[in-house]
Amino acid sequence: MAMTGRQDRQGVYDRSSGRLGRALAVLRERGPMEPFRLVRQHGLRESARFVGRNVRHMIADRLARRWDRAHGVDTAGSIQLAMLDVVGPNRDKGNECVCTSPKSFGFIMKNLPRDLSDATFIDIGSGKSRTLLLASHYPFKAIVGVEFARELVAIARRNIAAYRSPSQMCRTLFVVEGDAAAYAFPDTPLVVYFYNPFSKDVFDTVLDNLVASLRETPRRCFVVYGSSSHQAIDWARPAIRASGMFEELAVPRMPGFFDAVRRIDYAVFRFDPASRSA
Secondary structure, three states, X not given: OOOOOEEOOOOOEEOOOOXXXXXXXXXXXXXXXXXXXXXXXXXXXXXXXXXXXXXHXXXXXXXXXXXXXXXXXXXXXXXXXXXXXXXXXXXXXXXXXXXXXXXXXXXXXXXXXXXXXXXEEEEEOOOOOHHHHHHOOOOOOEEEEEEOEHHHHHHHHHHHHHOOOOOOOOOOEEEEEOOHHHOOOOOOOEEEEEEOOEOHHHHHHHHHHHHHHHHHOOOOEEEEEEEOOOOOHHHHHHHHHHOOOOEEEOOOOXXXXXXXXXXXXXXXXXXXXXXXXX
């Protein structure tokens, strides 16, 4: 499979870097009239959208790398799975690893209760650990990442060891190396976070496992599903509703933050056994 991009400093394949360089290379190869040919082929409106998407991606990538430098970690990039060592049978059903932006995550967290001290935060498909590090600024009991790419697990563990911030409220962070479809949820109250990590059939399996765990050991649980591509929210939201376990909460629309490659569509669901038994 042809790939465009470059390896990042940890040796994993990153498609987010070098967009401007690749554009200049195309101009050198095809000549200065190439942009005009593309505009004639695709139309002015679609061409403007294409340029806008790439400019926004470059801005978000630059801000992500600035955040990494400020914290001494490596979480940025659009990491492709094809060249990684993956645990389990679901490599082809996973999506590229893209980190959640700090502003997007903070906006989502405003829709959850302030008292989270008894809850375990679980990021399903945790990649390089950006979301885990962001979650550590909230008073969770523990923070867990579930990741099936061994290289990303290694990077995440180095990030967790290196990351220090005076505003951290939880320092119990760790990453489980394994397929999310086989993950056993802990028996604590939960906040389960998905940022479009994989295809619908894998998600259905993970959701079934979560529902079974909540039925066996009823406890408070929030599910957050976010997606900025693949229209995944269009099938994830109905699947969570159809489980019959969760109540969907009314949440405000996500703004278009500069540190996010795209605006995130998201939904928040709650299971509270106390309210069900009342």
